[in-house]
Amino acid sequence: MVGILILEIGRPIKQDVIAFLQSQGFDTSKLDIRVVSRQRAIIEAEYPDIWREAYYHITQLGVGGNEIWIFLSGPLGLSFGLGQIVGLQHWKIIVYQFSAGAYRPVPPPTREVMFF
Numbered sequence: 001m002v003g004i005l006i007l008e009i010g011r012p013i014k015q016d017v018i019a020f021l022q023s024q025g026f027d028t029s030k031l032d033i034r035v036v037s038r039q040r041a042i043i044e045a046e047y048p049d050i051w052r053e054a055y056y057h058i059t060q061l062g063v064g065g066n067e068i069w070i071f072l073s074g075p076l077g078l079s080f081g082l083g084q085i086v087g088l089q090h091w092k093i094i095v096y097q098f099s100a101g102a103y104r105p106v107p108p109p110t111r112e113v114m115f116f
Helices: 014-023 044-061 076-086
Strands: 002-009 032-038 067-073 092-099 102-105
Touching: 002 014, 002 044, 002 076, 014 032, 014 102, 032 044, 044 067, 044 076
Parallel strands: 002 032, 002 067, 067 092
Antiparallel strands: 092 102
């Protein structure tokens, strides 16, 4: 089972993500889709509340070893902080980013890429 977390900060992306998932053959009415949304500019003081909300959804989506797909739109620092938070756990997470007109999975970091 796949759970979906959409983090939309500054602009809405939920409908674009749903269209992408449907184009990949998913029946989105049967997916557990969670959204953390602030459709406006945010300040750094708001990051902890957003991290807390996203972390809550990740813990719910990851129950039973489910894979979690995260679609991110927002400040780099916010995304990096969320990565630090979830990096402490052992969930199956795939991050998607919008690139060259489509959502594409980000290659997962591995220990091998960390050493020369």
